[in-house]
Amino acid sequence: MRINKFDIDLLGWTGNLESCLGLFLGLYCYHIAPNTHKKPEECIKFEESLKISNVLNKWQESMARNGETPIFHLFQRKYRDFNVDDFNKLNMEIQKQGLLLAKGQILFRGVCSENDDWTKPVSTTLSPYIAIYHALKNGYMNPIKIYVIEVPDDSNVKAIIGPFGNNVEFGQEYEVLVNFKRRPKVHEEITRGNVTFQLLR
Template identity: 80%
Template sequence: MILFNFSYFQIEGIFIDKFDIDLLGWNGSLESCLDLFSGLIGYHIAPNTHKKPDECIKFEESLKSSKVLNKWQESKGSHGETPMFHLFQRAYRNFNANDFNKLDMEIQEKGLLLAKGQVLFRGVCSENENDDWTKPVSTTLSPYIAIYHALKNGNTKPTKIYVIEVSVDSSVKAIIGPFGDNVDFGQEYEVLVSFKRRPIVIEERTTGYFTFQLLRG
């Protein structure tokens, strides 16, 4: 049986835990996720002939039942309302430079520090103009959601799938959630992160239209 390991740190008196992704077979290398990504890509392209990988199904159940993520939600609530984040979720395509500046200020004022070693996912297609890492970056705890966003405009266009690990020497802030089936965008398991700069590429694999990268930042 796989057990979750928690690492702790303090921000303004609130302890936030790291949510581990061991159930996906993660061992710190990009290679450990490639079979999962391949299975999710096949499932997205042809759901009638491919099934969602079992490890992803189990992981999604762990997202719904996680006590760690419940604590994330409680900590998020204690930091007040985040109107720019909610506007971003509904209308990010319309954001201009001033909107992104306000969004970044909101993250700095109300965001939570991510645990060192926290792993996040992100998927972008060639038509996604918000792949500028100097602006707040939308990531997810769900590899399925990352694949969905990468392929939502088609599977014959250049696509990038990122696995992003928060490094041990950084202080990365993010606004999280809301999570759950009963709230808008809850199934996205979104973590909006302010990296300030593009994380470092640790590993990269390219297959056809798909480029997979392990980033650390």
């Protein structure tokens, strides 16, 4: 089952990194110094749209109809303990229970390591705030990468969506666990200080 695209137009996205660079840098400053910087207004409005989106409600309904995802829920709590066998089971669960993402769907991912393994399921989010939080949670002095990922037009990408909302565990992360099978190609890159932004598709 293929789900409808959730647009991120409220963030000012026009298809290139420059269109959201100010937002990303504003969120970076807010994370490292919340007492002296405010969360960008466009991000606040976007987060409100995540909560009330009819498209995302339908995503949730479709995911619920596809059945239980116990390996995914275990991954959310104990991903650091996952071994090769666990990741194989998780991949099988994505293939069996996952939903097909819309071509061109935009997802975000923040990391503080060069050792991203795209052969395993990749945790992404619909929220740029959450992506930057995850990139910075181990310290803002480390080199970090913020990925803006556009689901490629030439592939069928499956994901476990799940569950969204403040009333469920991890719901505020708006997580989309994706099996890309291969790393999407870099189409644009901008570096500011120790932060590298990449557009992948």
